Amino acid sequence: MRTVATFIICLIIFMIVIGIFAIMFKLTGLSIEKARFQVISLLTSTGYTTKESELIAQHPTRRKLASALMIISYVSTLTFISFLVNLLSKSLINVKSIAAILIFIILAVIFLKSQLLESIENIIEHIVEESRLWRKLNSRYINFITKHKGYCICEVYLSENCDLIGSSIRDSNLLNIEIKVLSIDQGHELINFPMPDYIFRDNDKLTVYGNLHNIKHKFH
Template sequence: MNLLFLLVYFIIITAVIEIYVVLFRLTGLNLKVSRFQVISLMTGTGFTTEESELILGHPIRRKLATFLILFGAFSLAVIISTISNFLSDDLRMIHIFYIAGGVMLVFGVLKLACIQNLLSKLFHREMKQQMELGDLPIRDVFLTEKNDFLLNLHIYTDSLLVYKTINQLFNDQERPEFIVLFIKRGQSKIRCNIYNEKLQEGDQLLLYGDKEAINKLFQHDIRIMKKKLKNQQPPTAFTGG
């Protein structure tokens, strides 16, 4: 009976994991990242990764994470209790089956497209009510479409952009596919007249726009940056979807 209980309990744990994977995905988190972070939160291991910032910087995900941490702690207590009662008949399997059935029912309901759309709207509405625009994660502000792209482009001596302006390289028909948010030069940020500002070696451009357009227009400079940073910290780039 206890082995059956542990099997059913394992099914419950798996269902809870999948339920929260769905919920995290509805907040805009990637599937693989969602599953890893859910398991990490439940087990208390592996959460200290850079991806954990995607959880901590989002109000809805923080609430979901709080439950998972508590659930993981209580789950361990249940397992210990089960082992200690291994030879007893006190476990009421019918209650366990009810719980398992309820969890599976919740999981089945969450897989419905209409329910997912409803929850997604509720999550975004609550997030907008709780947070100012400046407090929202980058992905929720800039990367709302699949082709949205944010790139921190480093300028080197052999870059096409060095000692030139953006306006000298791209005409008005090309430029609408991207914008330059600012130019970082040392400790300062240049935000005024940035398209006519002569770029220097060591500058960093924060570019935002269509992924294909940016990769095409800046392919030479991106290739140089990747080559220079090959044995260093990888370039900062974010994509939507």
């Protein structure tokens, strides 16, 4: 029974890891549904479509999180297999162990559908967002795609203290300093050639074309 209890504890830890990493992916701009899907896919090594994988590959913070999840996935897979072999080899699968696992699964499903989960996620999200480690991990940057004669195309990640947040493309006056927004990646949605009334949000990734000096000055 001790082995079964240890196995259940490992499952609880596994669920906690999914929850925390889903929140961190959400903070990079993904919807919580896509964030959970990405985490479960990475932990179970099931993979996903090329379009969805680009959501991870194109974002620096998501790549770091994905790398950590791949390591956790490797360790957890080995742990799960060792527990399973241990259960089978020692003939520990009996009515009590099966009942304990079923009760745990039922309680887990009830918890996942309760309002308590959302409250706990909100608390964890606030703690993660305010932590110094997360701010360091989720640093924004300018990624230059091409440069030519003082002009460039580049990707820009908007930080929470960027003065563009909350203003529209029209009101930002970017065109006045020779900066044109070509696309906006919100994580869960890519907006090509956004309308002038689009309101910039924290964690938006912009693809812009314009004056190299002005882009560096504006977004640094």
